[in-house]
Amino acid sequence: MQFDHAGVATDDADALAALYETAFDASVAHEETFDGLRVTFLDLGNGYFELLEPLPDAEGAIPRxxxxxxxxxxxxxxxxDDIEAALSAARDAGVELIDETPRPGAWGHEVAFCHPKSTGGVLVEFVEH
Amino acid sequence: MQFDHAGVATDDADALAALYETAFDASVAHEETFDGLRVTFLDLGNGYFELLEPLPDAEGAIPRxxxxxxxxxxxxxxxxDDIEAALSAARDAGVELIDETPRPGAWGHEVAFCHPKSTGGVLVEFVEH
Incomplete structure (x- = not known):
């Protein structure tokens, strides 16, 4: 288990990507449209910022x-490396899972989220590349 | 520039550290009392969680x-590697700085914060080890 990315909700991914590239040396590694969102990964060398901008009129967790x-x-x-094992270990530790099984995420990854009320208010996502 | 840590405000660092070790394989790398806070770093291999628990009756940004x-x-x-250069680049990119110059942070690091209103709502800290 290691850091993969920090997810950032934004209403202007282009402007934020340009700023983070200049200010934080984090250039665009990948962009796609996924699940009602423009998703932009900015490379930090050992991980990413993931910018999440809702498409016009999209509904879901990020617009909310x-x-x-x-x-x-x-x-x-x-x-x-093993998201099923990560979910099992988290469940056994008392973490409430939003996703009991992995689902497709952006960039072709498998992802699953833990409920923040069971992890000290932090929304934690597991990612298997 | 690369990811260093995700800072987490908590009112029970011991419980959260125990949970994150079991659930996320992130064991305690360093603990100290600093600036009215119990600060606990949990190792993620390529970075850390930094748990921030206010001491009783402490005032400051985290209690607020x-x-x-x-x-x-x-x-x-x-x-x-060069926090002065990072601050200069951020300033030139239009980022508003909370700390115009580095100040001592936990674990003997030099740190400086950028104002979230100028970085898409994200509070970004620079750290030089």
């Missing part, structure tokens, strides 16, 4: 987050 | 954050 909180830090993703 | 938001993800820290 933006409406409630405004733009900002949304989740932390941890990379694992 | 907990009062306003409850426990959760507080900031992302990026490691740099």
């Amino acid at each position: 987050y933006l409406d409630a909180n405004g733009p900002g830090l949304h989740h932390v993703a941890l990379e694992t | 954050y907990l009062d306003a938001n409850g426990p959760g993800l507080h900031h992302v820290a990026l490691e740099t």
Whole structure:
């Protein structure tokens, strides 16, 4: 298990990507449209920022987050070689899972989320590349 | 510049450290009391979680954050070999700095924060080890 990315909810991924490239030396590694979102990964060398911008009129967790909180830090993703084992270990540790089984995520990854109410208020995602 | 840590505001660092070790394989790498906080770094291999628990009756940004938001993800820290250069590049890119010059942080590091209103709502910290 290691750091994979910090997920950032934004209403302007282009502007934020340009700023983070200049200010934080984090250039675009991958972009796609996925699940009602423009998803932009910015390379940090040992991980990524994942910018999440809702498409116009999209519904889902990120638009709801933006409406409630405004733009900002949304989740932390941890990379694992075995997401099923990670989910099992988290469940055994008392973590409540949003995704009991992995589902397809952006960039062709398998992902699953833990419920923040069981992890100290932090939304943690598991990612298997 | 690369990922250094995800900062987590908590009112129970011991419980969260025990959970994250079991659930996320992130064991304690360093603990100290610093600036009114119990600070606990949990090792992720390529970076850390930094748990921030206010000492009783402490005042400051973390107690205020907990009062306003409850426990959760507080900031992302990026490691740099040259924090003065990082601050200069961020300033030139239009980032508003909370700390115009580096100051001592936990674990003997030099740190400086960028204002989230200028970075898409994300509180970004620079760290030089």
